[in-house]
Amino acid sequence: MKDKTIGYAFRASLPVMAGYLVLGMGFGVLLHDQGYSWWWAAVMSLLIYAGSLQYLAVDLMAAGAGIITTALMSLVVNFRHLFYGITMLERYKKAGRVRPYLIFALTDETFSLVCQGDLPDGVREKGYYFWVSLFNHCYWIVGSVLGTFVGNILGEHTQGIDFSMTALFVIIFIQQWETAKDHRPALIGLGVSLASLLIFGPDSFLIPGMVGITLALLAMRKFPARKEGE
Amino acid sequence: MPISPIQSWSLILTMALVTAGIRFFPFWVFRKNTPKLVLYLGTVLPGAVMAMLVVYCLKDLDLLGSNHGLPQIISVGVVAVLHKWKHNTLLSILGGTLCNMILLQTIFAV
Numbered sequence: 001m002k003d004k005t006i007g008y009a010f011r012a013s014l015p016v017m018a019g020y021l022v023l024g025m026g027f028g029v030l031l032h033d034q035g036y037s038w039w040w041a042a043v044m045s046l047l048i049y050a051g052s053l054q055y056l057a058v059d060l061m062a063a064g065a066g067i068i069t070t071a072l073m074s075l076v077v078n079f080r081h082l083f084y085g086i087t088m089l090e091r092y093k094k095a096g097r098v099r100p101y102l103i104f105a106l107t108d109e110t111f112s113l114v115c116q117g118d119l120p121d122g123v124r125e126k127g128y129y130f131w132v133s134l135f136n137h138c139y140w141i142v143g144s145v146l147g148t149f150v151g152n153i154l155g156e157h158t159q160g161i162d163f164s165m166t167a168l169f170v171i172i173f174i175q176q177w178e179t180a181k182d183h184r185p186a187l188i189g190l191g192v193s194l195a196s197l198l199i200f201g202p203d204s205f206l207i208p209g210m211v212g213i214t215l216a217l218l219a220m221r222k223f224p225a226r227k228e229g230e
Numbered sequence: 231m232p233i234s235p236i237q238s239w240s241l242i243l244t245m246a247l248v249t250a251g252i253r254f255f256p257f258w259v260f261r262k263n264t265p266k267l268v269l270y271l272g273t274v275l276p277g278a279v280m281a282m283l284v285v286y287c288l289k290d291l292d293l294l295g296s297n298h299g300l301p302q303i304i305s306v307g308v309v310a311v312l313h314k315w316k317h318n319t320l321l322s323i324l325g326g327t328l329c330n331m332i333l334l335q336t337i338f339a340v
Contacts, residue, residue, distance in 0.1 A: 018327070050249045067240060070241050079252060080279070083279050084253070089272055104254075108283055166284065172280050173284055174310060176280055185275070186277040206282075213279075
């Protein structure tokens with residue numbers, strides 16, 4: 001059978017390409033404003049590879065933050081990534097020598113593309129994970145470097161384009177909803193996140209939200225899903 | 231540059247190490263046998279986490295502000311309807327994003 005892995009991974013990654021180029025450029029522009037040249041953006045996107053943290057990094061570097069503060073901020077901002085590892089634990093176990101890279105590159109967007117199990121015939125699972133991870137990483141690096149060159153040339157005409165990322169997550173949410181037999185995890189995720197957002201506010205809702213989701217999912221385990229048609 | 235190159239490097243490496251540490255942590259801790267409870271979480275988390283990411287993307291909407299977050303809320307609706315209708319990921323993303331850009335830059339422009 002013809003191997004369609006790379007082409008399939010590339011098509012799957014297109015929405016992330018749009019999102020990462022735009023968000024990466026946004027980061028590059030901010031970093032450039034602080035006097036850092038293009039290769040700093042490249043190094044940061046290569047080594048850190050975490051969108052929201054890199055935006056924050058610009059502030060931390062501008063303010064001359066200490067290492068402890070920076071480490072704590074990184075921990076808090078990226079703590080949600082623990083979830084992704086737990087989800088991909090079994091599937092990435094068999095990935096062989098690319099496994100460390102797959103784990104390193106497990107961002108929100110990459111997770112959203114690898115967490116859905118079903119792949120069509122002719123697409124190798126391991127290869128799909130690898131190419132999606134690599135393509136996304138490249139988009140992010142390219143976007144952030146471009147940002148340091150173009151600066152604010154594009155001006156306001158790109159305002160609102162970063163919505164592509166939101167759209168991607170909404171679509172994956174819908175797809176998961178349609179394939180899931182049990183909708184309770186999705187409802188728990190939605191309900192607990194919103195409640196946490198209302199209580200703790202936009203800057204600190206993630207960690208209480210994650211704790212709440214985990215507890216609710218563990219509690220849910222005690223109540224098996226009803227069978228279809230009951 | 232607001233701080234020296236060495237300071238910049240130290241902050242960048244700190245962020246890189248902590249981020250990688252978080253990503254590798256579950257794989258280190260559960261490298262031999264994964265407890266049943268963790269395997270269970272792995273199966274139910276994706277659905278819950280995707281909802282959390284949607285909320286995360288929309289967390290800064292100011293519902294009481296000048297446009298009440300309407301551009302994004304309408305665009306999320308457009309994405310959902312397009313996707314239910316055609317089930318074409320790229321079409322849904324393009325449609326929703328263009329809708330959001332047009333709304334923000336025209337009707338809801340500040």
